[in-house]
Amino acid sequence: MDTQSVVARIDRKHPGSILKFIKDANEIVAAAGSFPQLMKAVHEENFDMLVDIVGIDWTPRIPRFDLVYLLLSTADFTRLRVRLQTEEGQEVPTVSDIWHSANWGEREVYDLLGISFSGHPDLRRILTWKNFDGHPLRKDFPLQGKHFDKPFNPETIEDY
């Protein structure tokens, strides 16, 4: 599949939803306003598998985070990346109603980077526990953990 023509079609359908298209990396930089419409249009263009969601903390840049959605078409094995920039405290519309794999993918981003997703059916921490302090993959989170100097008491862990 020719990603260039796919991008042109989506751009005609939802003008302004694509800020930039980087041909070498097959990457779309998405506008925050019409993100759900863009992702629906991408899904309709046969990108039927959401391979993974990658969150990157670019602190002290504003907006702080990059979300990279890795997509694959199983019809002819074309890859596409969709990048969305988001600021701390801002909610990102969920795509778990389009691809079910986004359900756990978004939970992981929420857990490790602290980005909330609006409309997610089950937004809970996934790898750490309920009352875990902080988000480990943020750049201001120390490698040793936040309370390294205090003894760890497993009894304090709250579970879902």
Place this chain on the structure above:
Amino acid sequence: MAEAKTITLNMGPHHPATHGVLRVVLELDGETIVKATPHIGYLHRGIEKLAEHRNYQQIIPLTDRLDYSSASANNIGYCLAVEKLMGIEVPKRAQYLRGIMAELARFMGHQLWLGTHALDIGAMTVIFYAFRDREMIMKINEEISGYRLTPTFFRIGGVAHDATDEFIKKVREFVKWFPKALSGYHTLLTENKIWTTRTMNIGAITAKEAVNYGLTGPSLRASGVAYDVRKAFPYSSYDDFDFKIPVGENGDVYDRYLVRMEEFTQSLAIIHQAIENLPEGPVQTDNPWIGNPALSDVEKDISALIRRFMINAKGPNAPQGEVYQAVEGAKGELGFYLVGDGSEHPYRMKVRAPCFYLASAIPRLMTGHMIADAIAIIGSLDVVLGEIDR
């Protein structure tokens, strides 16, 4: 009329049939599962966070511990991602050796799956045969790297050292022996009435749904989607080899079993072609900033000694950029998303773990089945918690 009551049963994390520390909370109506909620994270070691504080060479042993049952298959994904980021070409001989090691790792993963999956359902004999043959691969790993389970044999820009004659001899022996062992596995299970009753039409998923759930690897192929990263996006000279992608029809536990059994044969074909056509030449890239100088040079030449020390202690720098490299691990598409910032350690490393998304499909697969089938479904997905929790 009395209201229907359900009971909640906690399965795991310390349950021998959950293949690690997977915990599934089951809601039962009698013996039927009405709801299953997987809980993960009991083995979270923060490998992605650790990687941000280590140089590129030092991350390789961490990747061994993702899917520890097929360690070399993780190494190859990570090394290829770094090489893609740095723009390094790997010599042909190293590519073939990597291919052999990755396929042997797939054998180890599938043999562990076969033994434990059958043991979970009640066929005890299989694990002894599977582990007898797994031991042969352990010996091959030990011969080439000194380690049995986690070889860490790959380096950025090639492999640690050249293959010994003993290694080649042992791989040839294994290739010769294994078809006999495989027909033994088939005799034990494939047409066994108890096995087929326990596995056919259990945990079936359609192709469309499997894709939507992000399933990859044998679990996706069992539903009829012929997606194999080795064919779709060939890497490390896989396009030199002649092999087929086994595909199932129904996407149930039995089809996932058949697909993996056929993968044994196909992996064996790849190893056979690679070991017989092993090209001559170096096993490390000739880039002086990345390739390790040979130990024989280090003994004679002070500059080679310093260079070897610097490459291993400080590590090479990667340019700025973002790459995604996927390989076909034993469980499915294993991807590494690397963000380089010009320094000697990655700014961000994201591991796309196939088992993470396999586990996310557990509620969909289990709902409506009997509680005894829960074990069969977990076994057939072949989840490894080291990879899910990272």
